[in-house]
Amino acid sequence: MANRRVLVKRRKAVRNIRKITRTMQLIATARFQSAFSRAVATRPYTEKLAELAANLTRTTGGGSAHPLLTSRDQVRRSALITITSARGLCGGYNSNVLRSTLTHLEELEGRGIETDVHMVGKKGINYFSFIGRELAEERTDIDDRPRFDQIEPMANELIGRFTAGEIDAVHVAYMRFVSTSRQRPEVIQLLPLKQESRTDGFAASTTSVQYEFSPDPAQILDELLPATVRVRLFQCFNDAAVSEQVARMVAMKAATDSAEEMITSLTRQYNRARQTHITMELLDIVGGANALA
Amino acid sequence: MAGANSFHCSVVTPEEPVLECEATFVAFPSHDGEVGVLVNRAPLVHKMGIGQLRVEAVEGEAKAFFVDGGFAQMVDNRLTLLTEQAIPVDELSAEEARADLDEALGARASDEASFVERTKAIDRARAKLRLAPSG
Numbered sequence: 049m050a051n052r053r054v055l056v057k058r059r060k061a062v063r064n065i066r067k068i069t070r071t072m073q074l075i076a077t078a079r080f081q082s083a084f085s086r087a088v089a090t091r092p093y094t095e096k097l098a099e100l101a102a103n104l105t106r107t108t109g110g111g112s113a114h115p116l117l118t119s120r121d122q123v124r125r126s127a128l129i130t131i132t133s134a135r136g137l138c139g140g141y142n143s144n145v146l147r148s149t150l151t152h153l154e155e156l157e158g159r160g161i162e163t164d165v166h167m168v169g170k171k172g173i174n175y176f177s178f179i180g181r182e183l184a185e186e187r188t189d190i191d192d193r194p195r196f197d198q199i200e201p202m203a204n205e206l207i208g209r210f211t212a213g214e215i216d217a218v219h220v221a222y223m224r225f226v227s228t229s230r231q232r233p234e235v236i237q238l239l240p241l242k243q244e245s246r247t248d249g250f251a252a253s254t255t256s257v258q259y260e261f262s263p264d265p266a267q268i269l270d271e272l273l274p275a276t277v278r279v280r281l282f283q284c285f286n287d288a289a290v291s292e293q294v295a296r297m298v299a300m301k302a303a304t305d306s307a308e309e310m311i312t313s314l315t316r317q318y319n320r321a322r323q324t325h326i327t328m329e330l331l332d333i334v335g336g337a338n339a340l341a
Numbered sequence: 342m343a344g345a346n347s348f349h350c351s352v353v354t355p356e357e358p359v360l361e362c363e364a365t366f367v368a369f370p371s372h373d374g375e376v377g378v379l380v381n382r383a384p385l386v387h388k389m390g391i392g393q394l395r396v397e398a399v400e401g402e403a404k405a406f407f408v409d410g411g412f413a414q415m416v417d418n419r420l421t422l423l424t425e426q427a428i429p430v431d432e433l434s435a436e437e438a439r440a441d442l443d444e445a446l447g448a449r450a451s452d453e454a455s456f457v458e459r460t461k462a463i464d465r466a467r468a469k470l471r472l473a474p475s476g
Binding site: 259265267 | 351354358385388411414421423454
């Protein structure tokens, strides 16, 4: 008797949970779409900037002497930006990013490099305070809609410290969005800038144009490289936002599915218990009638 | 679409492409003055300054934006303006610009970087104030 009531109660609870997870899945889907279109919208700027940079470096003859491009022989201190989410319930999203962060930190520590960790997102901050590590900076104001004017000061500060020689390298740990079915945690080097080997059509198509530069190419490059750093960091944030929503979508879909499974099995258990009860009562009645007859 | 006397103009910020259109004339703020671009302009790469960008499109009326630095590239009758901020002039508010200006003027510059930052902030606020619709 009691067993049946417990089953009904549990089924009700699981149904409510399913309702919640399904709603969260739908919300994540909607957010994913808007985050994705935002991430795509940054692409034209990035591509154009890369094209210009490639052009200029060629005109200035290499340009590898620029401080933002030169990697230093001896790295003593570095900075790491880790992008995590503000909210949970997104599967392994945060733990994956944090794991790659720790691996990266351990590797640097092994080489005797001190690292300032700039943590974005409440989850990462909580984790680091849990394991008792110091953070150089904690940011919780950047949500899943990063704006360029939030990222810009952060990038500028790092560029400033890098050029001043306070830090010798800057890395970013985030969840890279490859496709909707694939995201992987990555640690990329933001500074010194790595020149991408261009395999696409840009370089070939614009080689012969004689541009009129104002001011001279070297000075334009001086402005262009920091802009490249800023937009690259901005892209990391956008990627992270998209990945977070995908991770939440997947996690909530799995939760909804397993809730459904649980409801089926609970219903089955309940029906069986009910049937057993009825059979027992019938047996009682039949037995009683037989005894009387 | 592109006529004999129009060229393609696109204004792009990191957040989104702001404008894609065919234009007959574009004037953008360069780092040392204003540059006007007509069709068949020789290829150029300029560093942009802070100020007003005007675009005379083939269709519709002329558009004006506040832009904050960036780069301009003209090649093959395609003008690309990369800027970190492009705000349509009628979305600027004189009050906000004035507040920004006051704040920038009140800021103390202690070293070279902060001095440059302060000068830029003042320029930015003044340009916004100049462009903002009055009243």
